[in-house]
Amino acid sequence: MYLGIDIVEVLQVKKLCEYEKQLHKVYTKAELKSVNAFTESKRVQYLAEKFAAKEAFSKAIGTGFTKDIQPNHIxxxxxxxxMPYISLYRSTKDFVISINIEQIYVSLSHCTTYALASIILT
Incomplete structure (x- = not known):
C-alpha cells in the first residue's frame, strides 16, 4: 500500500490559469472541460483540488513528477x-502497472484558500 497527501494554495492555481499553454501541461482536456460551467472562483478551487491530487499521486508512487510521470498523464x-477518480495515461499508466498497483483511492477537499488531496494505492 502507498499513501500520498498534498495541499495546494488556490491562489497559485489562479496564477497558473493566466497561462493557457501551461494549463494544458498540467490538465487534460476532459479536466478543463469538467470545470467550464463553474464560476471563476469555483473553477480555480476545483482545478486546485485536481492539482493536489496529481501531486499526492506522484508522491504515493515515490517519484514526484519526472519526464515519464507528467501531471497531464494523471x-x-x-x-x-x-466521487473523484483517477485515470492514468501513457508512461504513467505503464509505470503504475509495473509496480503492481491495482486500485487508486482518492479523497479531495477545498475551501476558498486551500485544496487538499489524499491518495491511497493498493
Missing amino acids: EVLYNSNW
Whole structure:
C-alpha cells in the first residue's frame, strides 16, 4: 500500500490559469472541460483540488513528477455521485502497472484558500 497527501494554495492555481499553454501541461482536456460551467472562483478551487491530487499521486508512487510521470498523464474527474477518480495515461499508466498497483483511492477537499488531496494505492 502507498499513501500520498498534498495541499495546494488556490491562489497559485489562479496564477497558473493566466497561462493557457501551461494549463494544458498540467490538465487534460476532459479536466478543463469538467470545470467550464463553474464560476471563476469555483473553477480555480476545483482545478486546485485536481492539482493536489496529481501531486499526492506522484508522491504515493515515490517519484514526484519526472519526464515519464507528467501531471497531464494523471486525470482527475468525478463520477455522477461526485466521487473523484483517477485515470492514468501513457508512461504513467505503464509505470503504475509495473509496480503492481491495482486500485487508486482518492479523497479531495477545498475551501476558498486551500485544496487538499489524499491518495491511497493498493
